[in-house]
Amino acid sequence: MKFFSDNAAAVHPRIWAAMQAADAPDTAYDGDRLSQRLDAAFSETFGRPVTALWAATGTAANCLALAAMVPPHGAVVCHREAHIEVDEGGAPGFFTHGAKLILAEGDGAKLDPAAIAAAIDPIRPDVHQVQPHAVSITQASEYGRAYTPDEVSAIGALAKARGLRLHMDGARFANAVAHLGCTPAAVSADAGVDALSFGFIKNGGMSAEAIVFFSEGLADVVRFRRKRAGHLQSKGRYLAAQILAMLEGDLWLDNARVANAAAAEIAASARDRLIQPVEANEIFLTLSPAEAAALRAQGFEFYDWPAPAGAPGAARLVTSWSNDPAHVAALARALAAL
Amino acid sequence: MKFFSDNAAAVHPRIWAAMQAADAPDTAYDGDRLSQRLDAAFSETFGRPVTALWAATGTAANCLALAAMVPPHGAVVCHREAHIEVDEGGAPGFFTHGAKLILAEGDGAKLDPAAIAAAIDPIRPDVHQVQPHAVSITQASEYGRAYTPDEVSAIGALAKARGLRLHMDGARFANAVAHLGCTPAAVSADAGVDALSFGFIKNGGMSAEAIVFFSEGLADVVRFRRKRAGHLQSKGRYLAAQILAMLEGDLWLDNARVANAAAAEIAASARDRLIQPVEANEIFLTLSPAEAAALRAQGFEFYDWPAPAGAPGAARLVTSWSNDPAHVAALARALAAL
Amino acid sequence: MKFFSDNAAAVHPRIWAAMQAADAPDTAYDGDRLSQRLDAAFSETFGRPVTALWAATGTAANCLALAAMVPPHGAVVCHREAHIEVDEGGAPGFFTHGAKLILAEGDGAKLDPAAIAAAIDPIRPDVHQVQPHAVSITQASEYGRAYTPDEVSAIGALAKARGLRLHMDGARFANAVAHLGCTPAAVSADAGVDALSFGFIKNGGMSAEAIVFFSEGLADVVRFRRKRAGHLQSKGRYLAAQILAMLEGDLWLDNARVANAAAAEIAASARDRLIQPVEANEIFLTLSPAEAAALRAQGFEFYDWPAPAGAPGAARLVTSWSNDPAHVAALARALAAL
Amino acid sequence: MKFFSDNAAAVHPRIWAAMQAADAPDTAYDGDRLSQRLDAAFSETFGRPVTALWAATGTAANCLALAAMVPPHGAVVCHREAHIEVDEGGAPGFFTHGAKLILAEGDGAKLDPAAIAAAIDPIRPDVHQVQPHAVSITQASEYGRAYTPDEVSAIGALAKARGLRLHMDGARFANAVAHLGCTPAAVSADAGVDALSFGFIKNGGMSAEAIVFFSEGLADVVRFRRKRAGHLQSKGRYLAAQILAMLEGDLWLDNARVANAAAAEIAASARDRLIQPVEANEIFLTLSPAEAAALRAQGFEFYDWPAPAGAPGAARLVTSWSNDPAHVAALARALAAL
Structure with missing residues (x-):
């Protein structure tokens, strides 16, 4: 009786079915018909035009998104216990070419505007200190805590005021939204999030997460960086199939x-x-x-x-x-x- | 009637079956029972103790291997038309942190010792010029040409004499071995190859290639770098299942x-x-x-x-x-x- | 009456004289007669054979040394207020290709074995967490505190036991040694330090620090990386001249x-x-x-x-x-x- | 009688005098009065408002400029025998985080629009191939050849048409301008150059080159990257002094x-x-x-x-x-x- 990780769970039957339905030969990489449908599918889910790319792991999704938001000489503010700090083997440093993580505090592994401000206010705005360029929060947090729409919005407002991008690690985004009973946009696009790592693997998928971009310009860079990171799978249709099946009927x-x-x-x-x-x-x-x-x-x-x-x-x-x-x-x- | 790419081909039924047989929850990442069997399976295939890791793309397999062989300030010799030079979106530069590719010439996109020597002999052994640390060859080549055991051995001997590591991009390793009618070791481990990207995706797999290490010490570094590159999938058992099914009965x-x-x-x-x-x-x-x-x-x-x-x-x-x-x-x- | 920084101080007359004495044309880079004398000069200062390279800034000296000690996927333990963490604009991340700094605590910006252990003991030895590969301490510390020979030795012993390299940021090494009244080796080579950034610029120099290597193998890598970082000055003799004048007669x-x-x-x-x-x-x-x-x-x-x-x-x-x-x-x- | 390198030449007496005149303590880094005068001095030289930063080597000047122009996943077109390709120890790969150099051909180590087009036209505009983002030319070239204003303008026009930035490695910019008898702007700012590495070290300086930015936005990024690369010297006034003395009276x-x-x-x-x-x-x-x-x-x-x-x-x-x-x-x- 396994309660140690949702990473270990089985793949949902509808995901299997969707993958097998994708078996007919199609254009390689993300040129296939299924991958081409992702933008529309996520645009419907979020009620606005968005761009979405698949990636095989949450680490890749998080770090590709962050690398599009922060220059190598910049920093990302995150919680001291955030997955990107604690459990991704230094992937943020790899994908961003050495940007720093600035660690902030908060109960339940959640941040709030005051915690973020406390972390960045002491930074002198000169070249000797690494300047923050983005904030990353986790929904649900590492302690299974959900940010409400108001909480995300408050962070989004701070980010905007400070000129910072806002990333959401949504490895368990589904669980948070299910708990909150809100729309998925209410805790992401509506609240100032620029890019969301939307997790499916812990939730019945096999090997596909999505990076959903709410702000323009980020996805184009990530397309190049995804390939450069070896994350553009040649049979991408099997990843797209998983995601589309997940979105269909709100599975x-x-x-x-x-x-x-x-x-x-x-x-x-x-x-x-x-x-x-x-x-x-x-x-x-x-x-x-x-x-x-x-x-x-x-x-x-x-x-x-x-x-x-x-x-x-x-x-x-x-x-x-x-x-x-x-x-x-x-x-x-x-x-x-x- | 599709003849544009083996990347587009369907997944083999025995691969589907193996993946579905892996569905029972198991330890995450590569701690599962299937991933743990890879070393033994490849050791049998190659007739000697080897270490093997899965990766989701050939680009990742190639570049993780190269990054373990060449320091950021070094270079890899490859053919001017090699996949790593032409079609991987700069991934070698990403994974190696900026190492160079030194381009050599050869008919059929194949290298030989003379071509490699011609490329590296003019390099002054000083800090102003980037020094070669490895050679990468492609089996079969970008033009569908196979290196014979003697040809690989000659390159292996040169590499050893010059203190260079030897990598083989084996996206179509199976096709080359099938053509040559030799053992897989004869054109790899026996011939001086240090690490092989053993491709399965073009050959009936879905999303799993293997990096097979014939030389000690490389795999341990790659384990860390694979995670850091976002390539350690949490449900790794589905990748291992594909590979084991491919090796079983020489599929x-x-x-x-x-x-x-x-x-x-x-x-x-x-x-x-x-x-x-x-x-x-x-x-x-x-x-x-x-x-x-x-x-x-x-x-x-x-x-x-x-x-x-x-x-x-x-x-x-x-x-x-x-x-x-x-x-x-x-x-x-x-x-x-x- | 300026007491805000020793960085602002004038260049010592004997340094000026030595630089001007170096004005005759000589071999470029570090092939000149003065640069070639550095190893011998520092070997005498430290009472053992050492290798020494010049660099134009303390940041470069620190980070070139660290990059030779820690792989991109590794980490360096340092004090929360260390210069490399707080005041080098993210240079450690740049030179090491994204390695992390693990921050430890201690009064007076000094570390001790217990503080280092407290920082690294919670790190799981798996690929999900970034593993420490080196420790960096500052002599004198950011608060003008000197490590005694025994204190450095205790850290050196811990580093050795844990398989970590030990780096010393000696931007004010001279002030610490002068205060302690010990030999320079007693708080460096004798105490387990692998590489020392030996500062001269705050102490009457103009533009030359030295990286002194007490352990073999590190300097050879740094030679290549120094060039690659644009730190191999073509008229290196003027840097060597400063350093030799500093060592001469213990200026x-x-x-x-x-x-x-x-x-x-x-x-x-x-x-x-x-x-x-x-x-x-x-x-x-x-x-x-x-x-x-x-x-x-x-x-x-x-x-x-x-x-x-x-x-x-x-x-x-x-x-x-x-x-x-x-x-x-x-x-x-x-x-x-x- | 030394004719092997202008790198070995002595420092000009007026440079020595200017450095010694800078000896009074002043603000550290580039906050001193001399460094603050660079923009105005170069603006006068080029007849328009420019921004200028000092750097200690041509390699640093070149690569800091390029890193501000090309993303890690991009490429720079340069001549096959350009210094950045042949003699900088891989520094472009380091500073740009792995961007490629695309090698073009041309007599006398000079490029022209046709040569640049021949190098980049075959590149497919997809994520599998590294896309060019900048061109770098050397004035005077590695073979002591000068680009005329028309020649630079033609390359500038091509660069603009293709959306590429244009960098000029001016290690011997002075010799080219002296030969051409034109204004310095005629072969740089007027001709579409975005950033110039203006060399002084081979021309009587000791340790100071300038990066002159003709296009907005680049210098701000380079300020951060210069510090991050360990190239922000604490006694920067001695570098600024050299440059100002060089510009004064057109030395x-x-x-x-x-x-x-x-x-x-x-x-x-x-x-x-x-x-x-x-x-x-x-x-x-x-x-x-x-x-x-x-x-x-x-x-x-x-x-x-x-x-x-x-x-x-x-x-x-x-x-x-x-x-x-x-x-x-x-x-x-x-x-x-x-």
């Missing part, structure tokens, strides 16, 4: 709702243990080593997590569209019984 | 033989037109604009190609495992009838 | 002693105001805005500095070999009179 | 005229040997090994050069402002006597 939202509901069910059984409010498909809870061992003895798999001050231990549980409901119920019961 | 050779046979059939019908000997799955032939139009009117799709001196025009035809035999026969007849 | 130590004595004289007049012990040529002291204004009204120039908690304000005063003793005495009196 | 032209006259005198004595017209301060001539030995036996120092087809050998002679007229006359006599 992305349905899958996220299933994952979120599983997380909510588990969280409801462990209210007193929660370290963070559960606003997506991740649950962070206190758990003593003995309790963790007891759960594992029952067949539950999950990662330990650094314990907050005063707690004997902690764990991270992640749900996905593919969790067996019986496993979810079993985990909820097991937690309640601890 | 890679069977598919290449089918493609090569189709190319041979077409070539046999147009002997007088051939610009290059057909040693893999590509046919380069002279074709006047009127002839090209006539073929296209019959439903054959292919690319025009720069004409050799004195010819009224030229074309490139590429076959793959998935060409309908009837289409191949029809094309052969049509060419014979011109 | 570097004499100049540093003068600067340190001036700092000590000023510090002695303001004991209660000192924020940091004065161990080189920098004085950090509390100073209210009114007091600062009063000093400036008397003609003293200096920079304000972020005030420590509870203080009404702070300032940084820097002395150099070229301060007029009367100005120093005047400043000491003025401070005492506040 | 740069006077020195170039002396060097050119020496070259003309030597060339006049060896008319039949000239491989290239002498249009600056370099003489390329045929010279058998025995003749070369005979000259060297008389005390003349110079470099051998690759011989043109049919010639028994060749040599390069370079003059500078500092050649003793007696040495020049002696060399002319010795050549005539061969």
Whole structure:
């Protein structure tokens, strides 16, 4: 019973079907009919004309977007625990040719305008110090916390006022939108986001994320840089097929709702243990080593997590569209019984 | 009837089956059971202990390998028409952090020791000039020409004598080996190749190439650089599944033989037109604009190609495992009838 | 009366004389007789065979050294207030091709083994996180604090145990050695330092620092990278001349002693105001805005500095070999009179 | 009697005087009074408002300018024998983060619009091929050939038509202008050049070149990149002093005229040997090994050069402002006597 990562989840049957339907030979790279439909599909999803490119990983999506926003001599403001800082093996430095990450603080791995200002206000506007050019926020955050439309808008307003671009790492964008019940545009395009890494892989896809550009000029540069980074797959139609199937009938939202509901069910059984409010498909809870061992003895798999001050231990549980409901119920019961 | 690129071919049924068999949740990235089997599978294929990593594109495979072989201040010798020079959007410069490509000459887009020496001998061994650190050759070449074991060995010997690493771009390695009838090791590991980009995507795969390391120390660096380049896919098991299915029962050779046979059939019908000997799955032939139009009117799709001196025009035809035999026969007849 | 930076100080007469003595045409770049003498001169200074290269700035010296120690996918541990982090415009990211700086804490901008361990111990040894490859410390530190031989040795031992290279930013190495009264080797080569940026520009030079390599193999790479970074000056003899004149008769130590004595004289007049012990040529002291204004009204120039908690304000005063003793005495009196 | 490189020449007395006059402490980096005067001084020289920055080497000047003109995924067109291709140790790849050099052909190491078009016309405008973003020409060329105003204008017009920036490597700009007898603007700003590396070091300076920007927006980026490349010297006033002294009273032209006259005198004595017209301060001539030995036996120092087809050998002679007229006359006599 696997609750350690949504990265490990299976591929959704409708994704398989869409990929197989794409099997007929077609133009290579992104010249195929499916890749050519991405702009229209995302424009419908976001209610405005957008440009969208596929990429095989969230790291590539994030870093290609950032590299179009920040020069090598610039910097990106992000949370101290952001994926781009902590878990991407230095990819931002590679794609941007050495731009810096300026680390800001915030509960639940979320930023707000004050935290961003606190990080950049001390920077002297001279050539001796690296100047910020962009902000990157994660929706949902590394702790499964969702930014509301107002929260994103406030950051968007700050970014605009300071002349900074705004990037959103949406590896779990679907889970955040499903939780918020808003339109996808409300927490992205409407709120000042310039480019969104829209994740599908954790949500039932196999190997396709999208980079959605709300501001002009960025996509053209990324097309060249995607090729240069070895990310322009020759059989791109299989990536486009995954994404189109995800958007069709809002499968992305349905899958996220299933994952979120599983997380909510588990969280409801462990209210007193929660370290963070559960606003997506991740649950962070206190758990003593003995309790963790007891759960594992029952067949539950999950990662330990650094314990907050005063707690004997902690764990991270992640749900996905593919969790067996019986496993979810079993985990909820097991937690309640601890 | 598509003969413009093996990049456009369909995915082989056994690859589909293997991918679907990998659907059960497993450890993310390359910690899954399938990815963990790659070293053993390739060690068997090459008859010695090797290390192998998957990558989603040939460009990534080539450039990750090269970046482990050449420092940013160094250079790679390759053919003037090599894919890394002509068709990878500057990816070698990106992955190596600015190393140069030193261009050498040779018929059929093939190098030999004399051509390599001619390119590097004039370089003064001082800091003002960029020093070569590696050689990259393409098997089969951009013109569908195969290097024999002796030819690779001669280049390998030169490389060793000059202190250069040897990389092989094997986007069509299968076609070359099928043509030569040798072991895969005979034109790679045995011949002094340090790292091979072993292509599967043009040969019936979907999205997985392998980088096979015959020399120690390179793979460890590439593991970090693969992640840093956004090429460590979270559901890596689907890439490993493709590769393992290709190696199993030598599907890679069977598919290449089918493609090569189709190319041979077409070539046999147009002997007088051939610009290059057909040693893999590509046919380069002279074709006047009127002839090209006539073929296209019959439903054959292919690319025009720069004409050799004195010819009224030229074309490139590429076959793959998935060409309908009837289409191949029809094309052969049509060419014979011109 | 300028106390704002030793960067602004005049060039020492003996440096002028040495440069002019180098005026006869000689081989370009570093092939001249003076540049060829650097290794021997520094070998004598450090009591062992070393290799030394000139560079025109401390930033170049630091970053060329670091780039030889850390791969693009690696990281350097340094203090949160280190010059390479705060004041070099992102140069480490440029020279290393995007390696990270891992920031550690410590009083007086000094590191110790515990601080370094605290910064790197949480890093998982996997490809998702950037791995440390080197440590960089500053002697004297950004707050004018000197590392004793034992302190450097302790860091050197940790570095060796962890497989990390050790770099020393010695922009004010002379001031530290003059303060400590030890040999230059005692706080560098003997203590495990692999490469030292040995500063001369703040200490009476014009445009020449040295990178001194105590470990083999590093200098050869830096020779190529120095050229590639545009730092191989064609009339290198004028840089070598400065450095040789500095080493001759220990002018570097004499100049540093003068600067340190001036700092000590000023510090002695303001004991209660000192924020940091004065161990080189920098004085950090509390100073209210009114007091600062009063000093400036008397003609003293200096920079304000972020005030420590509870203080009404702070300032940084820097002395150099070229301060007029009367100005120093005047400043000491003025401070005492506040 | 040294005729091997103008890089080896002595520093002009008026440059020494200007540097020493700059010795009084002043603001560090480029905040000093002299550096602040550069824009005005060059604006007068070029008869229009320009921005100018100092840099310590021609390589840095060239590559900082190019990096502001071409993105990492782009390319610069230059001559196959351009200094940036042949003699800068890969610096363009470093400063531009991996942009390519596209090599074009031309007699005397000069380009013309047809040669540039021949190099870039075959490039497909897609992401698989690296797109040109700039052209770089060298004035005077690597073979001491000067571009006339019309020739530069023709290239400028092509560049503008193709959307390319135009850079001029003016390591010997002074010699070319002195030869042409035109205004400096006529072969740069008036002719469509966006940025000029204006060389002074070969012409009597010590360590200062200028990057002169005729197009807006470039200088601001270069300011940040200069610091990031370790090229913002802390005692920048000594570089600015050199440049201002060079511009004052047109010392740069006077020195170039002396060097050119020496070259003309030597060339006049060896008319039949000239491989290239002498249009600056370099003489390329045929010279058998025995003749070369005979000259060297008389005390003349110079470099051998690759011989043109049919010639028994060749040599390069370079003059500078500092050649003793007696040495020049002696060399002319010795050549005539061969």
